[in-house]
Structures are given as C-alpha cells and as structure tokens.
Amino acid sequence: MNLLVLVGSTRPGSYNAQLADLAIADLPADVTVTRFDRLGELPFYEEHTDAAGGFPAIVDEFRATVSAADAILVVTPEYNGGMSALLKNALDIASRPRAKAPIAGKRVAVLAATAAPGGAQSARAGAVEALVRAQAQPILDTIGVSKAYETIVDGHLTDEALESEVRALVAQLVEAPVAAA
Numbered sequence: 001m002n003l004l005v006l007v008g009s010t011r012p013g014s015y016n017a018q019l020a021d022l023a024i025a026d027l028p029a030d031v032t033v034t035r036f037d038r039l040g041e042l043p044f045y046e047e048h049t050d051a052a053g054g055f056p057a058i059v060d061e062f063r064a065t066v067s068a069a070d071a072i073l074v075v076t077p078e079y080n081g082g083m084s085a086l087l088k089n090a091l092d093i094a095s096r097p098r099a100k101a102p103i104a105g106k107r108v109a110v111l112a113a114t115a116a117p118g119g120a121q122s123a124r125a126g127a128v129e130a131l132v133r134a135q136a137q138p139i140l141d142t143i144g145v146s147k148a149y150e151t152i153v154d155g156h157l158t159d160e161a162l163e164s165e166v167r168a169l170v171a172q173l174v175e176a177p178v179a180a181a
Contacts (some may be wrong), residue, residue: 004069008076008087015148017111020075023170031174039149045092066094067102071173075111080125095134104135109173110142119144
C-alpha cells in the first residue's frame with residue numbers, strides 16, 4: 001500500500017503538517033508513505049497550457065506520484081471558508097487530463113486543522129466536493145481540529161479521543177480495498 005500525503009500548507013511547522021505527521025505515525029509496516037511537499041512549486045492549472053504541453057516537469061512528476069499512490073491523505077488549512085489554494089490547484093492538476101486523470105478512483109481521506117472554531121468544516125466539505133468532481137473516492141467522514149494552537153502540542157493532539165478518531169480514519173483509508181486503476 002502506497003499512501004500519498006498532501007498538505008495544503010507550506011509553512012514550516014504548520015498545524016496541518018503536524019496533523020499529517022501524527023495521522024501517519026502508527027501505520028502498519030506494509031504501508032509506504034510518500035509525501036509530496038512541493039505543492040507550492042506547481043504552476044496554476046490552465047487547460048490550454050496543459051493541452052499544449054507547456055507545463056514544467058514538476059507537473060508530470062506530481063501526476064506520476066498521484067498515479068503511483070493507492071490512497072491519498074489530504075490535510076488542509078481553511079482560508080476564507082475554503083481549502084488552501086495550493087491544495088485546490090494540486091487537485092485540479094491531478095484531475096486532468098479527464099480521460100487519464102491520475103486521481104480518478106483513488107480513495108482519499110480529508111483532515112484539516114485551523115486556529116478558528118469549527119474545525120475547518122467548510123474547507124473539508126469543499127475538499128470532498130472537489131475530490132468527487134475529480135472522480136476520486138473520498139471517505140465522506142472527515143475530521144477537523146479547532147483551536148489548533150492549543151489542540152496540537154508537540155506533534156500530538158491534547159484530545160486523546162480526537163487523536164484516536166484521526167488514526168482510525170487513516171486506518172480505514174489504508175485498510176480499505178484499493179480500487180482498480
């Protein structure tokens with residue numbers, strides 16, 4: 001099982017990066033984790049540029065990484081009621097070209113951390129909607145962490161029940177049957 005982790009924040013030590021780290025900390029030995037930490041290097045998706053073959057090599061590298069994944073863990077902050085632009089752009093790139101979209105059929109789990117109350121509900125809902133439209137297979141149950149500045153401390157959640165929920169969701173993701181590509 002190859003699990004791809006996509007974090008929609010490039011800030012060093014971000015709450016979402018910490019959430020991703022704790023979510024994958026206790027995975028079974030047969031799960032290989034690949035983390036694509038270069039979302040900020042991807043150009044904004046433009047269909048005409050893609051059709052003309054005008055994107056830099058990192059786009060092909062990203063698509064190949066998504067294609068090689070059996071499942072994907074998406075972790076996003078919430079900005080103005082939506083997922084991060086970095087993550088949305090990455091999902092747009094992974095959803096094209098439609099006939100050969102590398103994200104199509106991939107199982108995906110969505111987590112989010114935010115300093116605000118509400119657990120980034122809008123960002124999580126938006127991510128699931130974008131994933132459905134991209135023909136991925138998102139797990140509809142998502143988990144959000146509110147008040148991350150006090151809930152995520154030294155790479156752990158201060159709420160043990162919430163930490164158990166996060167790990168259970170990721171376990172569900174990696175234990176589920178892999179869809180045929």
